[in-house]
Each structure stands twice: as structure tokens, then as C-alpha cells.
Amino acid sequence: MPELPEVETVRRGLNRLVKGATISSIDVYWPKIINNDVESFKQRLAGQTIQKVDRRGKYLLFRFGNGLTMVSHLRMEGKYNVVPQDEGRTKHTHVVFHLTDDRDLLYNDTRKFGRMTLVPTGEEVTVAGLKTIGPEPVADQLTIAYLTDIFAKSKKMIKPLILDQSKIAGIGNIYADETLWMSKIHPMRPANSLTDDEIATLRQNIIDEMAMAIKGHGTTVHSFSTAFGEAGQFQNQLHVYGREGEPCERCGTLIEKIKVAQRGTHFCPHEQQL
Template sequence: MPEMPEVETVRRTLLPLVKGKTIQAVTVWYPKIIASDSEQFIQQLVGKKIETIDRYAKYLLIRLSDQLTIVSHLRMEGKYRLVEVNTPKDKHDHVQIAFTDKTALRYNDVRKFGRMQLVKTGTEKEVTGISKLGCEPNSSEFTTQYLINTLSRKKKNIKNALLDQTIVAGLGNIYVDEVLWQTKIHPLSLANQIPQFQGHQLHDNINELIDLAIKKHGTTIHTYLDANGDTGDFQKLLKVYGHKGEPCSRCGVLLEKIKVSGRGTTFCPNCQVIYK
């Protein structure tokens, strides 16, 4: 599933491809992708110009003229690409936004889990799933004290706490495993038992890890591609995710993999301290 670094990379690569283009026609091959009335979605988009693309956590915010925004969540395998408007349809293409210059933005999604919602610009934090999210890494709201105070009220394990998008928005399985290894915290540690010094380090490591992953254009494990069709590079720097049974690069003990609430979780049983 694309996490915050991957979605930010999609934003950065997609923006120069579509900025300033005017929408001529919209085709929705799979209406369930649209989280509202698909016919109304089509009608409202025609004639609008793409002004810019923003992002919040794992959501793309495609800003249009006339104060409209497409809020897009890629979910597991959603992808955007720019094609010539007459390009044959791929079987997993579900939405096409055709422009007046004869190019088209195609949304492709093997699992059909992704969603788009058209809203008034400025209301996305009130009327979409963004309303339920916490603050995102490297934001002014994501302070050390915020993280420490929030974790101190959570009785669940730290792996689940960091995956909880109402606490930290944008983290997923890959980066939670990596940051817990980096901070030497066992994934089954209770969130409210994490010492303050570890909370400080965890906060800083989350920010640094996400920043580096963005610079490396995200992580490609299975199918993630940016808007240019390129893979990310951060997978080359992963320390634990995908490395079950290999020696820990810090201490040499073999990495283990367990299930935490159904999520595969890789960690070092020697380096990572469990707090109970």
C-alpha cells in the first residue's frame, strides 16, 4: 500500500504532467471508484482546469478551478499515468480524465480499492476521510510532546499505535517496522510504557525516516510506481522489512517475523527492547 512517501512522490511526478490542463471529458468505467454520484462527478469536472496538486497523509488533493478538489486515495494498488487519449484501455483502468490537448489522465487499480471524491476546496478536512486523521510527520503539529502525550494514553502495542492514522497520519507497515527498529523498540511494547527518552527519539526518527524515504522516491516492494512509471529507491535502504531470517545489520542476530493484529512485522529480538 502506498504510504506517505510514495503518495508524495506521486504528487511530485504527477503535477508537472497535468498542471494547467483543461478537462474536456471524463469517463468512469468502474463507478464504485467514485465516492459519490459518478454522473455528477463527470458533469462537474468538464471544463475545469487543474491548478495544482496537494497532499495530506496518504490522500492526493487535485485542485481544480472554481474551488473544486478531487480527493484521491490510492489504497493498495492505485496508480495514475498520463497517456494519449486514444491509448487502448487497460483492463484495470477505471477512470479517465481527458484533456483538451488530447492527453488523458488514467487511474489504474488492480484491486479497485481506491476512491475519488469531489468536494469544495477547503472542506476536505470536514467531509472526507481526512477529517479522522491525526497530524502528519514533519508538520508543525507533530511535536515531540504531542507524540509522547498521545502514546501515554494508549494501552495498545506500539506497532498498532503507530499504524493508527488518528495518531500519526501517513505511516504504514513498512515505515513503522523500520522506525521501531531504528529506535530499538520492540513492536509489542505497550505504547503507554515507552520511556520519554525513547518517545523523543521515536519522534525524531519518524521525521527523518519519512524525509529520507521521500528523497528516495518511496519504496517499491510489489507494484508501486510513480506517475512516470518509475520505481522508488528506498527499498535498497530497508533494515528489517522484507529481511526475515537475515542477520540484523546492527547486532548480527537473525531478524524474526511475527503477526501483530494480522500485519506481518519484522524486528530484531536482540536490539529492540520490549516495554510492558
């Protein structure tokens, strides 16, 4: 469940369900998910209490009482689940955090792309990906001045630029297509060709879309079971993503799907022109 709104939904679910819970022990079935030495990871977290879970971009930050932070990235398919002790595990359960209250916090990940890194709190910035992460897509951090500056300096296509986590935190493939459609900007437009009006529009659509998607508990594409029983609702509000061949809601032109920088890209060829 990757993009920012989905990660935020997971963060809220974790705070609701396991804030204050204490880890008794950890089982790791796929060691590559843990970036630390696995034995040290288990040992340092045993007996620790989850004080709260924060988020930066698409990264979850589990805060523990002993000055440790576990950075967790779900990548494509990572999911957390809270279950009664020794229940609910599947062949895709790769890490089990046993809690002292007779529940288990499960980490499930069909493709095993997700990663966890344990670092001293305050040193999250040393974790790959957090070192260079850009501003959060909220009004006071993603300023017009900032966007104007980075766009003006780049000839890159606008879609891969807004997907670049070091430029803006949290946008993924779905919301990149959605916000560009809302802003009537072709995904292959060079960033430095955007007008001031287009920049302002795109910025506002990014900020609004993220907030709206969080309200809808994120987008569930591969449907199935979402952690915490919070199946995302936002897939019902997508305008172009997954709508290849369907009429554009604004002009009726059929939505096209192309490849841009190796990613599937949906857009309206009538309203989003180069």
C-alpha cells in the same frame, strides 16, 4: 503505492505533468471508485483545470478552478499515469480523465480499493479519513509534547498506534517496522511504557525516515511500472521490512516476522525486546 513518501512522489509527478491541464471528459469503468454520484462527478469536472495537487497524509487533493477539490486515496495499488490520448489503458484502468491537450490521465488500480471524492474546496475535512487525521510527520507538527501526551494515554501496542492515521498521518506498514527497528523498540510494547528518550528517538526517526524515503522517490515493493517512470529506489534502503530470516544489520541476529494487530511485522528479536 500507499504510504506517505510514495503518495508525495505521485503528487510531485502530477504537478509536473498535469498542473494547468484541463479535463475535457471523464470515463468511469468501475463506479465504486467514485464516492459521488458518477454522472454528477463527471459533469462537475468537465471543463475544469487542475490548478495544483496537494497532499494530506496519504490523501491526494486535486485543486480545481471552480472551488472543487477531488480527494483521491490510492489505498493498496492505485496508480496515476499520463499517456497520449487513447493509449496505455489496461484491464486495470478504471477511470480515464481526458485532457484537452490530447493526453489522458489514467487511474489504474489492480485491486480496485482506491477511492475518489469530489467536494467543495474547504470541505475536505468532511471526507471520511480526513475528518480525524492526525499531524503530518514533520518536525514542527509532530511535536514531542503531542507524542508524549498521546502515548501516555494509550495502553495500545506501539505499532498499531503509529499506524493509526488519526494519531499520525502517513505512516504505513513498511515505515512502521523500519522506524521501530531504527529506534530499537519492540512493536508490541505498550505505548505508555515508552520512556521520554524512546519517544524522542522514535519521533526523530519517523521524521527523518519520511524525508529520506521521499528523497528516494518512495519504496516500490510490487516493483513493476510506477507512474511517471519514477520507480522508487527506497526499497534498497529498508532494514527489516521483507528481510525475514536475514541478519540484523546492527547485531547479526536473524530478523523475525510475526503478526501484530493483523499485520505482518518484521523486527530484530535481540535489539527490540518487550
